[in-house]
Amino acid sequence: EKDGHDWFMRKEIFEQPRAVADSLLGRRTAEGLLQLDEVRLSDDELRDIDKIIIIACGTSFYAGMVAKYAIEHWCRIPVEVELASEFRYRDPILTRETLVVAISQSGETADTLQAIRHARVQKSKVLAICNTNGSTIPRESDAVIYTHAGPEIGVASTKGFLTQLVACYLLALYLAQVKGTRYGDEINEWMDHLEAMPAHIEKVLESAEEIYELARSHKETKSVLFLGRHAGYPVALEGALKLKELAYIHAEGFAAGELKHGPIALIAEGLPVLCVVPPRGRDQLHEKMISGIQEVRARGAHTICLAEEGDEKILPYADKLITLPKVPVLLQPLVAAVPLQLFACELATAMGNDVDQPRNLAKSVTVE
Numbered sequence: 001e002k003d004g005h006d007w008f009m010r011k012e013i014f015e016q017p018r019a020v021a022d023s024l025l026g027r028r029t030a031e032g033l034l035q036l037d038e039v040r041l042s043d044d045e046l047r048d049i050d051k052i053i054i055i056a057c058g059t060s061f062y063a064g065m066v067a068k069y070a071i072e073h074w075c076r077i078p079v080e081v082e083l084a085s086e087f088r089y090r091d092p093i094l095t096r097e098t099l100v101v102a103i104s105q106s107g108e109t110a111d112t113l114q115a116i117r118h119a120r121v122q123k124s125k126v127l128a129i130c131n132t133n134g135s136t137i138p139r140e141s142d143a144v145i146y147t148h149a150g151p152e153i154g155v156a157s158t159k160g161f162l163t164q165l166v167a168c169y170l171l172a173l174y175l176a177q178v179k180g181t182r183y184g185d186e187i188n189e190w191m192d193h194l195e196a197m198p199a200h201i202e203k204v205l206e207s208a209e210e211i212y213e214l215a216r217s218h219k220e221t222k223s224v225l226f227l228g229r230h231a232g233y234p235v236a237l238e239g240a241l242k243l244k245e246l247a248y249i250h251a252e253g254f255a256a257g258e259l260k261h262g263p264i265a266l267i268a269e270g271l272p273v274l275c276v277v278p279p280r281g282r283d284q285l286h287e288k289m290i291s292g293i294q295e296v297r298a299r300g301a302h303t304i305c306l307a308e309e310g311d312e313k314i315l316p317y318a319d320k321l322i323t324l325p326k327v328p329v330l331l332q333p334l335v336a337a338v339p340l341q342l343f344a345c346e347l348a349t350a351m352g353n354d355v356d357q358p359r360n361l362a363k364s365v366t367v368e
């Protein structure tokens, strides 16, 4: 049942190329248009949307953060991302023109369910991104995009997360198509990029042994920091969450630009800092990230950098380099999350923890 793996989690990590491919299947028509069968909202209804609020918990929340970058960039619709457990207690502004997107692997998370109930009472439309057919959240939503990860058994979400990202990109591109904010050619180019992702993820998985070795060398580590920028920021948060829930060690993710506003004081000799380096591009993201890495390294941090292949500028500042395939920054989470999953899984194994059933946690959290 675990396909020869020691943990369901490890099996599920290695299933990700297939899961991502399945989530992309059948989304393009012969005419090259994007189609999402499960979106039971008319084009007119979608065109009227003037604000999107994404609600989710844990790892699903981080997928929502990535979705914000994609939707705002491609569709020019303002997006808020909110923890489901906070949402209804702040009296959010919801109208008929607000689309609430609930992201949940299990479809049973009580915090998320209560949040969508609140939104529907206020007459907002709710679209669920969910992995579990027929679960409560999609049943109570106006529309649903199912992710096709297959059952996820490990408490730590892995293939659930990657397929949520895919669903978020598809939703963003679909909205861009309906709203006319992007041309068909460009949407098709992004679809080509997405369809190349399973092979890229496969490539990252080929470096598993190297990441395991790195993880095992951190058995005594008490604390790990994660840095990212742009779409790499939610990846940093996700990497930290994985380490907390599986290895039970202190881990925190930061937006690299925030370092100088406080967190840099945490840096001490030998502290491992995992850095998700954005691809080189026309923006300043890459340069800014490198200067952040320089700053922590000058203060004694041990830098582990995830950077795209051919990135030579990072070399002088990386104590350890993990190479990622060359992909656009918006899609980088699909490859950058994988080494962090492998790292957490292996470190927790080395520490003797139960990876599939971490202490104090349940797979679906059905209490508020």
Ligand code: M6R
Pocket (backbone or CB within 6 Å): 057, 058, 059, 060, 103, 104, 105, 106, 107, 108, 109, 112, 155, 156, 157, 158, 241, 245, 363, 364, 365
């Ligand atoms: O089933 P959901 O996506 O609604 O679950 C949300 C969180 O409970 C979940 O992502 C949790 O954070 C995972 N254990 C993270 O690995």
